[in-house]
Amino acid sequence: xxxxxxxxxxxxxxxxxxxxxxxxxxxxxxxxxxxxxxxxxxxxxxxxxxxxxxxxxxxxxxxxxxxxxxxxxxxxxxxxxxxxxxxxxxxxxxxxxxxxxxxxxxxxxxxxxxxxxxxxxxxxxxxxxxxxxxxxxxxxxxxxxxxxxxxxxxxxxxxxxxxxxxxxxxxxxxxxxxxxxxxxxxxxxxxxxxxxxxxxxxxxxxxxxxxxxxxxxxxxxxxxxxxxxxxxxxxxxxxxxxxxx
Amino acid sequence: xxxxxxxxxxxxxxxxxxxxxxxxxxxxxxxxxxxxxxxxxxxxxxxxxxxxxxxxxxxxxxxxxxxxxxxxxxxxxxxxxxxxxxxxxxxxxxxxxxxxxxxxxxxxxxxxxxxxxxxxxxxxxxxxxxxxxxxxxxxxxxxxxxxxxxxxxxxxxxxxxxxxxxxxxxxxxxxxxxxxxxxxxxxxxxxxxxxxxxxxxxxxxxxxxxxxxxxxxxxxxxxxxxxxxxxxxxxxxxxxxxxxx
Numbered sequence: 001x002x003x004x005x006x007x008x009x010x011x012x013x014x015x016x017x018x019x020x021x022x023x024x025x026x027x028x029x030x031x032x033x034x035x036x037x038x039x040x041x042x043x044x045x046x047x048x049x050x051x052x053x054x055x056x057x058x059x060x061x062x063x064x065x066x067x068x069x070x071x072x073x074x075x076x077x078x079x080x081x082x083x084x085x086x087x088x089x090x091x092x093x094x095x096x097x098x099x100x101x102x103x104x105x106x107x108x109x110x111x112x113x114x115x116x117x118x119x120x121x122x123x124x125x126x127x128x129x130x131x132x133x134x135x136x137x138x139x140x141x142x143x144x145x146x147x148x149x150x151x152x153x154x155x156x157x158x159x160x161x162x163x164x165x166x167x168x169x170x171x172x173x174x175x176x177x178x179x180x181x182x183x184x185x186x187x188x189x190x191x192x193x194x195x196x197x198x199x200x201x202x203x204x205x206x207x208x209x210x211x212x213x214x215x216x217x218x219x220x221x222x223x224x225x226x227x228x229x230x231x232x233x234x235x236x237x238x239x240x241x242x243x244x245x
Numbered sequence: 246x247x248x249x250x251x252x253x254x255x256x257x258x259x260x261x262x263x264x265x266x267x268x269x270x271x272x273x274x275x276x277x278x279x280x281x282x283x284x285x286x287x288x289x290x291x292x293x294x295x296x297x298x299x300x301x302x303x304x305x306x307x308x309x310x311x312x313x314x315x316x317x318x319x320x321x322x323x324x325x326x327x328x329x330x331x332x333x334x335x336x337x338x339x340x341x342x343x344x345x346x347x348x349x350x351x352x353x354x355x356x357x358x359x360x361x362x363x364x365x366x367x368x369x370x371x372x373x374x375x376x377x378x379x380x381x382x383x384x385x386x387x388x389x390x391x392x393x394x395x396x397x398x399x400x401x402x403x404x405x406x407x408x409x410x411x412x413x414x415x416x417x418x419x420x421x422x423x424x425x426x427x428x429x430x431x432x433x434x435x436x437x438x439x440x441x442x443x444x445x446x447x448x449x450x451x452x453x454x455x456x457x458x459x460x461x462x463x464x465x466x467x468x469x470x471x472x473x474x475x476x477x478x479x480x481x482x483x484x485x486x487x488x489x490x
Contacts, residue, residue: 061402061413061443064452067347068419068442070319070339071373071454071461072474094315095340097352098429102312105350105434107342128316134478138485148490157306168306174313182427182436184343189350189436191427197313198306207309209316211465216316217478218463220456224482229317230475233379233462237469240383245393 072227075217077140078106079125079156079165079173080117086151086165089114090141092219093187094126102194104176107187113145118190121163122178127170131215131228138226159196166198171214173198317472320462322385323351324370324401324410324418325362331396331410334359335386337464338432339371347439349421352432358390363435366408367423372415376460376473383471404441411443416459418443 073092080087091114093107104126108115118124129137140150156165159175166173176192203213211229218227318337325332336359338352349371353360363369374382385395400413404420411418421437448458456474463472 061418061445063404064442064444064449064454066419066439066441067345068417068439068454070341070349071417071456071459072319072463073340074315074317093340093342095318095338095350095352096315097338097350097427097434098432099354100312100431103429103432104315105340105342105352107340107350109344131478135485135488138479138481138483139488140485142482142485143489159308172313172316173306174311180427182342182425182434184348184436186345187343187348189342189427191429191434194311194313196311197309199309200306204309205468208468209309209313209465210468211316211470211472214316218317218474219481220454221481223450223453223455224480225456226478226481226484227456228475228478229463230473233376233471233473234383235469236383236464236466236471237387238383239471240380240385240387243380243384244388 067222069221072218072220075129075137075219075226077127077129077137077154077167077170078108078114079127079167080114080123081121081163081165082113082117082145083120085145085149086156087113087117087145088127088140088150088153088165088167089145090137091126092221097191103179103191104174104194105182105189105191107184107189109187115188115190117145118178118188119181123161123164124176124178124190124192125164125166126174126176127167128172128214128216129167129170131217131226133169134217134226137217157198159198161195171199171203171216172209312467314466317463317465320374320382320464320471322372322374322382322399322412322415323353323359324372324412325359325368326366326408326410327358327362327390328365330390330394331401332358332362332390333372333385333395333398333410333412334390335382336371337466342436348424348436349419349439350427350434350436352429352434354432360433360435362390363423363433364426368406368409369421369423369435369437370409370411371419371421372412373417373459373461374412374415376462376471378414379462379471382462402443404443406440416444416448416461417454 076091076094078089078091095105097103097105155168157168161175164175174194174197177195179193180191182189203209321336321339323334323336336351340350342348342350401410402413406420409420419439419442422440424438425436427434448454
């Protein structure tokens with residue numbers, strides 16, 4: 001139950017019925033008996049003052065399990081040579097980690113065949129499949145190179161590094177030299193320097209990779225779904241300038 | 246120029262006119278004078294044999310700069326307390342890095358105010374904005390907490406950790422305890438354990454965060470554009486099963 005009122009400045013502790021106790025701060029409040037009045041400030045300078053009965057749930061945040069994921073993961077194929085043979089694994093746990101030099105990191109389970117290959121050759125590749133490759137990408141995430149020879153799944157090529165196979169039909173291929181391995185409980189986090197990247201003219205706009213032409217895949221876990229990229233939503237380092245005071 | 250033929254098995258070195266010399270392997274080939282015949286094998290077992298004149302460019306891969314990015318980055322807001330005040334920064338360099346316990350890593354430039362906060366409190370939060378928050382997200386990526394007090398930009402709350410402010414209007418908030426810092430040339434890669442995650446019923450389907458209800462943002466660099474998530478493209482660890490032999 002809510003009621004519009006005006007109020008002065010202070011800080012207030014809201015208690016929730018769930019196990020979670022949330023402190024909402026930087027808001028104005030005052031009390032009339034067990035009626036708590038809170039003033040919410042919005043970015044545009046507009047204020048809204050609302051009264052809550054003590055004990056009311058004003059925000060229904062719920063605590064879900066800690067094992068949540070990134071929304072969404074990009075979908076890549078990691079190329080390695082393991083025991084002298086090319087292998088490709090689907091991977092979503094990837095991020096740039098350093099600006100200069102360009103470093104990229106990947107989280108790979110310690111038991112994966114790909115981890116063995118990266119440790120052997122100190123090289124790997126990151127390849128961006130197009131959305132129409134979804135079946136073969138998923139196949140590379142289902143079968144292990146330990147049991148199945150995946151060297152004939154794709155046409156591939158090599159660049160400067162001679163042990164980082166890159167996938168011809170992928171829209172963008174990065175060849176990476178291992179520079180650091182972070183040992184974590186179940187995974188390795190391999191950090192590689194991108195020594196070169198390969199694409200085709202048809203994927204570029206103004207000389208830069210164009211995500212709508214690349215048409216890559218996204219992955220969500222734990223619902224285990226692939227997605228495409230949707231609509232343009234604004235220019236970064238630009239659309240927020242109007243909020244500068 | 247190409248010509249369809251059939252051929253036997255071997256390996257062939259293709260030379261390209263650019264600085265890039267690519268070895269295409271695991272394909273059948275034979276030569277008739279300076280005509281090279283290559284047999285391409287597709288996943289469905291179908292073969293295509295094509296003849297190339299020696300020196301022809303059969304694949305127009307071009308070597309672009311090494312400083313390429315992840316397609317796409319997820320868009321998050323990192324919450325920290327710096328010098329006792331809440332601060333929020335837009336961040337796309339994020340990935341899960343370990344399965345159990347659930348670890349997540351973020352690449353943060355060493356000069357960012359957020360890096361100072363994480364080092365001070367050993368905690369941080371990862372918050373997923375909805376697409377309609379694009380302006381305020383971008384604002385948090387443009388202005389530094391060193392110069393502008395961003396503690397009044399959002400309503401925020403705390404969970405178990407008392408120094409990881411989480412954003413009320415975000416669809417999913419993860420509170421993280423710092424467990425490792427990887428020092429890289431221009432950036433820190435902070436690795437945190439997710440101790441709890443908070444969402445609202447309206448963002449869940451079957452108890453799991455639903456990306457279409459969350460409606461998060463994506464970011465591409467260096468074209469610096471935000472995107473939304475598009476269409477469902479298949480079930481992961483499932484759609485590729487049909488390719489198993």
